[in-house]
Amino acid sequence: xxxxxxxxxxxxxxxxxxxxxxxxxxxxxxxxxxxxxxxxxxxxxxxxxxxxxxxxxxxxxxxxxxxxxxxxxxxxxxxxxxxxxxxxxxxxxxxxxxxxxxxxxxxxxxxxxxxx
Amino acid sequence: xxxxxxxxxxxxxxxxxxxxxxxxxxxxxxxxxxxxxxxxxxxxxxxxxxxxxxxxxxxxxxxxxxxxxxxxxxxxxxxxxxxxxxxxxxxxxxxxxxxxxxxxxxxxxxxxxxxx
Numbered sequence: 349x350x351x352x353x354x355x356x357x358x359x360x361x362x363x364x365x366x367x368x369x370x371x372x373x374x375x376x377x378x379x380x381x382x383x384x385x386x387x388x389x390x391x392x393x394x395x396x397x398x399x400x401x402x403x404x405x406x407x408x409x410x411x412x413x414x415x416x417x418x419x420x421x422x423x424x425x426x427x428x429x430x431x432x433x434x435x436x437x438x439x440x441x442x443x444x445x446x447x448x449x450x451x452x453x454x455x456x457x458x459x460x461x462x463x464x
Numbered sequence: 465x466x467x468x469x470x471x472x473x474x475x476x477x478x479x480x481x482x483x484x485x486x487x488x489x490x491x492x493x494x495x496x497x498x499x500x501x502x503x504x505x506x507x508x509x510x511x512x513x514x515x516x517x518x519x520x521x522x523x524x525x526x527x528x529x530x531x532x533x534x535x536x537x538x539x540x541x542x543x544x545x546x547x548x549x550x551x552x553x554x555x556x557x558x559x560x561x562x563x564x565x566x567x568x569x570x571x572x573x574x575x576x577x578x579x580x
Binding site for chain 1: 513567568
């Protein structure tokens with residue numbers, strides 16, 4: 349158990365709909381990351397937050413957004429869903445986001461999204 | 465750009481034999497390297513990391529990895545494979561995000577199959 353909690357574990361929704369994925373980081377971790385894992389594109393970095401502030405953006409679509417709340421939990425919002433958005437979405441956390449720190453990024457078990 | 469490559473999509477090994485999963489990296493400066501494992505329908509689990517120090521890094525479940533600067537490699541090894549080691553293994557390198565803060569860049573993954 350990494351200590352990173354993600355809900356829901358599985359979600360099936362229709363095209364055009366909107367869903368929210370939730371993540372609770374490890375206790376004390378200020379940095380939260382979102383990754384997407386799909387068969388054709390592997391593990392792709394989406395976005396990162398640190399202590400409530402957006403720090404880095406990766407391959408995140410404009411239809412997707414995220415935020416980190418004062419209690420440090422994070423939500424990833426996916427809207428106008430398309431079939432191609434079906435994937436496993438991971439949340440991960442780390443104590444800091446300083447490049448030269450030695451801290452490890454720990455991953456949750458992911459949220460499986462199926463768009464039908 | 466910082467990246468890692470996993471040249472083998474799949475590695476097959478018999479139980480009890482030693483295993484090696486290969487990873488090469490491309491970074492500017494000193495690399496921070498990681499191995500994660502993904503069991504079926506599970507999240508990414510941290511195995512080990514190289515930040516600095518000894519070139520041989522020991523991790524969870526009896527795995528170890530050897531950092532080789534001259535060959536820019538960070539191969540994952542285990543002296544005696546178990547059937548339960550069968551999983552998807554990811555090598556990752558810590559990279560700068562667009563704003564200078566860290567993120568993990570993953571390889572494409574190597575599926576390890578250990579036969580009884």
